[in-house]
Amino acid sequence: MYLDFLGLRENPFSNTADPSFLYLSKKHREALSHMLYGIRERKGFVEITGEIGTGKTTLCKVLLRHLDPSTKSALILQPGLSELQLLQAVAQDFGLNPLSSNRLGLFTQLNQFLLDQAQRGQNIVVVIDEAQNLSLRVLEQIRMLSNLETDKEKLIQIVLVGQPQLRDKLRLPQLEQLCQRIGVRFHMTPLDIDEVRTYIDHRLRVAGADGSLEWTPEAVTEVFQCSRGVPRLINLICDRSLLACYVYQIKRVDAEIVRHSFQELSGQVLVA
Ligand SMILES: Nc1ncnc2c1ncn2[C@@H]1O[C@H](COP(=O)(O)OP(=O)(O)O)[C@@H](O)[C@H]1O
Ligand SMILES: [Mg+2]
Missing domain, CATH: 3.40.50.300 (P-loop containing nucleotide triphosphate hydrolases)
Known part of the structure; x- marks a missing residue:
C-alpha cells in the first residue's frame, strides 16, 4: 500500500544487508x-x-x-x-x-x-x-x-x-x-553529501522507483546533515520520510519532511 502509492516495488531503505542494495562509495x-x-x-x-x-x-x-x-x-x-x-x-x-x-x-x-x-x-x-x-x-x-x-x-x-x-x-x-x-x-569515514545523494538514488532505483516520487535537493542536504552521512541513519531517516509521504498522501520529499522525520526518530533510536 505504502509502496504502491510511492511507485516502489520494495522498501528502498530497510536496514538489512541485502547485497542487491549495495552501493560501494x-x-x-x-x-x-x-x-x-x-x-x-x-x-x-x-x-x-x-x-x-x-x-x-x-x-x-x-x-x-x-x-x-x-x-x-x-x-x-x-x-x-x-x-x-x-x-x-x-x-x-x-x-x-x-x-x-x-x-x-x-x-x-x-x-x-x-x-x-x-x-x-x-x-x-x-x-x-x-x-x-x-x-x-x-x-x-x-x-x-x-x-x-x-x-x-x-x-x-x-x-x-x-x-x-x-x-x-x-x-x-x-x-x-x-x-x-x-x-x-x-x-x-561516513559518506559526503554527493555520496549521500548517489546512495539515495541508488536505493530508490534498486527498489524499482517508477519516477513519480520526487526528492528535492534540499531534502538530500537535510538527510546528509541529520545523518552525518552514516548509512544506517540515512536508511532510518529516509524510511521515516517515505512513511510521512504516504501518511500525507504526497509524492514529494522535501527538507521539511526529512527534518520532521528526523525529529520524530531522535526521541527514539538515534540517541540510543
Ligand atoms: N555500502 C553500502 N551499501 C548499501 N547499504 C549500506 C552500505 N553500507 C551500509 N549500508 C546500510 O547501512 C546499514 C548498516 O551497515 P552495517 O554494515 O551494519 O554498519 P556497521 O557494521 O558499520 O555498524 C546496513 O544494514 C545497510 O543497510
Ligand atoms: Mg556491524
Whole structure:
C-alpha cells in the first residue's frame, strides 16, 4: 500500500544487508581494497575501524565474495567468545571436524590445517567483526594463531574490524606484539553529501522507483546533515520520510519532511 502509492516495488531503505542494495562509495571501495591488499600480500593483521552504521559488517560480507579461489575464509560475527569458543568457531567455519574439545588440542589441529593449506598454495583469512569487543586474552590467542609463518610469508591473515575503540585497544602495552604485526590500517569515514545523494538514488532505483516520487535537493542536504552521512541513519531517516509521504498522501520529499522525520526518530533510536 505504502509502496504502491510511492511507485516502489520494495522498501528502498530497510536496514538489512541485502547485497542487491549495495552501493560501494569511494570510502567503501578504499576499505575493501585495503582488506584485499592485506590478504593478497599476506600482511598478517589488517585493522579496519569505523563508527557504528558506516557499513563495516556489510563490507565484511562483500569481502568474502571478492576473495580469489585460492583463499579460504572464516567470518566471525559475534566476538563475545572465550579463547576456546573462538578456536571452535574458526575450526567450524573452515569445515574442520574438531578432534579435541580442549584449547591446546584444537590449536594444534588448526595449526596443522594451516600448514596443509599452505603446502597446497592456499591462503587463509579469518575476518572478525566487532573486534573491539574481543578480550585481551582472546586477542592474545589470535596472535598465537597468527604466529605460524614460513620463511617467506604469513600463513594466516587476520582482518580485525571494529568501532573506533578497537584502535585504542590494539595500542595497549599488553598488545604490543600484536600491534607490531598490523600491516594494513584503514579508518572508514561516513559518506559526503554527493555520496549521500548517489546512495539515495541508488536505493530508490534498486527498489524499482517508477519516477513519480520526487526528492528535492534540499531534502538530500537535510538527510546528509541529520545523518552525518552514516548509512544506517540515512536508511532510518529516509524510511521515516517515505512513511510521512504516504501518511500525507504526497509524492514529494522535501527538507521539511526529512527534518520532521528526523525529529520524530531522535526521541527514539538515534540517541540510543
Ligand atoms: N555500502 C553500502 N551499501 C548499501 N547499504 C549500506 C552500505 N553500507 C551500509 N549500508 C546500510 O547501512 C546499514 C548498516 O551497515 P552495517 O554494515 O551494519 O554498519 P556497521 O557494521 O558499520 O555498524 C546496513 O544494514 C545497510 O543497510
Ligand atoms: Mg556491524
